[in-house]
Amino acid sequence: MIRIIVLFLLVYISLPAKAQLKIYSPIQAYFDDFPASSVDPQGAYSMYYPKPKTSIHDQYQQLLKDHLSEMAGKVGTRSGILNMMAGNFVDNYRVNAVKDKQIDAAFHLTEAQVKVLLDDLYKESSAPFLQKLPRMTEYDHVLLKYDHAKKTFNTWFPKVKAALLNLDDAFSKNGFDLALKDSTHPYYVQALEIKGYMLYKIKEIHHYIASNDEVVANILERARKSPASVKSKY
Numbered sequence: 001m002i003r004i005i006v007l008f009l010l011v012y013i014s015l016p017a018k019a020q021l022k023i024y025s026p027i028q029a030y031f032d033d034f035p036a037s038s039v040d041p042q043g044a045y046s047m048y049y050p051k052p053k054t055s056i057h058d059q060y061q062q063l064l065k066d067h068l069s070e071m072a073g074k075v076g077t078r079s080g081i082l083n084m085m086a087g088n089f090v091d092n093y094r095v096n097a098v099k100d101k102q103i104d105a106a107f108h109l110t111e112a113q114v115k116v117l118l119d120d121l122y123k124e125s126s127a128p129f130l131q132k133l134p135r136m137t138e139y140d141h142v143l144l145k146y147d148h149a150k151k152t153f154n155t156w157f158p159k160v161k162a163a164l165l166n167l168d169d170a171f172s173k174n175g176f177d178l179a180l181k182d183s184t185h186p187y188y189v190q191a192l193e194i195k196g197y198m199l200y201k202i203k204e205i206h207h208y209i210a211s212n213d214e215v216v217a218n219i220l221e222r223a224r225k226s227p228a229s230v231k232s233k234y
Helices: 002-014 027-032 041-048 056-078 080-085 101-130 138-173 188-225
Strands: none
Touching (some): 027 188, 041 188, 056 188, 080 188, 101 138
16 A cells, blocks of 8 residues: 555656646746757657657646636636637626725736737747748748747847736735635735736747747648659749
8 A cells, every 4th residue: 555655656756747836826837847849859849749649738728727727717707808819608697896006007007018029029029021031932931930039039038027927926916816816805816816817928938939849840741741742842
């Protein structure tokens, strides 16, 4: 019996951190489990192929989706915004009017900062490709976009991460990490909405690098199966 217990503890401790994340976990824990982009195109390919294969990106996206759904389930129709972030369509939802003004101000400040940062990311990512580039094959074009997107993201990521961590810090200092666990707390719905917003934005940020890896993985698979199919020039 002792051997069985020890074996169970060893297996539990060895589980990846993402398996232990809960909706009450601090935002830093979600960033700790944030899957890194592939080192190179071949690394991206190995994430998605051979099929069927569930990539670490798919697993992380599903984790965030599950947590948003869990939070939406806790508030039901009391929060339209949380249901929207969870992908639910609720007809008779209510707008939460019970809010702590201090944390609400911090939330709107972060929301504005993150919006500007995301706009900057998408603009910088597409900027070189709005210009006339030398003619190149589809294969070379995808690899060029992949490389540029990685460099852009690595420069940009620390800024948006800091903005969300600052909000989470205010969240905790104002006692909202406790409100999150107490359905009778007057700011319970607000706490879930703000935590949901942070997870939703992490999900959006992660999707950027996940889709970049998946696109390059797919072009490599097409090149493997039919080299001629990726040789057409733009």
